[in-house]
Amino acid sequence: MTARENYLEQKKRREDRIKNDPMFKVFMNQEKRWIEPFRIFGNVYYAGDSWVCVHLIDTGDGLLLIDCGNCGNTAMLVKAIYDLGFRPDDVKWIILSHGHVDHVGGAVWFRNMFGTKLYLGEPDAVMFREKPEFSFIQDSTDFLDDVFEPDVCIREGDILTFGNVTIRCYLVPGHTEGCVALFFDGEEDGRKVHFGYYGGFGFNTLTKAHLDEYGDTGHLMWERYAESIEKVADMPVDIFLGNHTENNRFFEKLDTMKQTGSRDCFIDSTEWKTYLLGKKEELKSFVAKQKELG
Numbered sequence: 409m410t411a412r413e414n415y416l417e418q419k420k421r422r423e424d425r426i427k428n429d430p431m432f433k434v435f436m437n438q439e440k441r442w443i444e445p446f447r448i449f450g451n452v453y454y455a456g457d458s459w460v461c462v463h464l465i466d467t468g469d470g471l472l473l474i475d476c477g478n479c480g481n482t483a484m485l486v487k488a489i490y491d492l493g494f495r496p497d498d499v500k501w502i503i504l505s506h507g508h509v510d511h512v513g514g515a516v517w518f519r520n521m522f523g524t525k526l527y528l529g530e531p532d533a534v535m536f537r538e539k540p541e542f543s544f545i546q547d548s549t550d551f552l553d554d555v556f557e558p559d560v561c562i563r564e565g566d567i568l569t570f571g572n573v574t575i576r577c578y579l580v581p582g583h584t585e586g587c588v589a590l591f592f593d594g595e596e597d598g599r600k601v602h603f604g605y606y607g608g609f610g611f612n613t614l615t616k617a618h619l620d621e622y623g624d625t626g627h628l629m630w631e632r633y634a635e636s637i638e639k640v641a642d643m644p645v646d647i648f649l650g651n652h653t654e655n656n657r658f659f660e661k662l663d664t665m666k667q668t669g670s671r672d673c674f675i676d677s678t679e680w681k682t683y684l685l686g687k688k689e690e691l692k693s694f695v696a697k698q699k700e701l702g
């Protein structure tokens with residue numbers, strides 16, 4: 409094959425994929441999702457885009473990220489870290505909310521470049537090994553992207569310390585088996601808050617077809633999702649950190665912050681429980697509809 413023939417063949421392959429693969433479109437042109445990074449409270453900052461959250465925590469002994477963006481989004485994350493006044497080579501640890509393509513984007517790059525340690529809920533590490541297709545890594549626009557072995561598997565009840573930050577971790581299976589919920593304390597000017605993070609709410613992985621293919625032919629994940637919500641809904645949470653921006657009235661709060669110049673709008677001690685219990689109710693109707701499908 410000549411170089412020209414090879415070029416034309418590869419070009420057609422790219423064009424066909426852009427035209428025919430609906431997920432491919434989602435992962436293109438990440439820059440359209442850029443938003444200015446900002447401090448939320450204390451040592452916790454927002455470094456994500458308009459769709460997928462990334463949180464940066466300055467632990468006093470290096471930076472911790474919760475998630476690292478969409479595949480294809482790493483350059484934007486690096487810019488966000490610099491814009492916040494930090495350096496990407498200070499990212500010592502990344503906790504991944506769950507093992508999906510839209511949350512693990514920069515993970516391998518950070519590890520290869522800076523030796524960053526990657527933390528992932530143990531069931532999703534098993535999924536990476538045994539059923540990598542359920543990571544949707546195949547939707548990435550970079551054909552070299554693949555799943556990976558995390559440095560640390562997160563287990564139920566783990567208490568992890570990073571610099572001066574201690575994080576209590578729970579497994580909250582539902583959206584994936586290895587979703588993690590995280591709880592830690594923050595302080596700013598003598599005010600203390602509890603942060604809460606829930607690592608995935610989407611029902612897209614809870615259709616009968618999806619669960620059957622995953623191997624959960626009894627659809628036990630519907631009940632496990634509800635149990636996960638019940639397990640952590642009563643945790644005291646003053647600042648609810650989203651997994652996606654749709655979770656926590658993100659843009660409403662961002663507007664309020666810009667209008668008032670105050671970040672107090674991020675503190676709401678009722679939001680966590682209200683949102684989680686709302687999801688549990690939504691799940692009931694979702695499951696009812698799935699059952700009607702026969």
Ligand SMILES: [Zn+2]
Nearest residue numbers: 508583608610
């Ligand atoms: Zn997901």
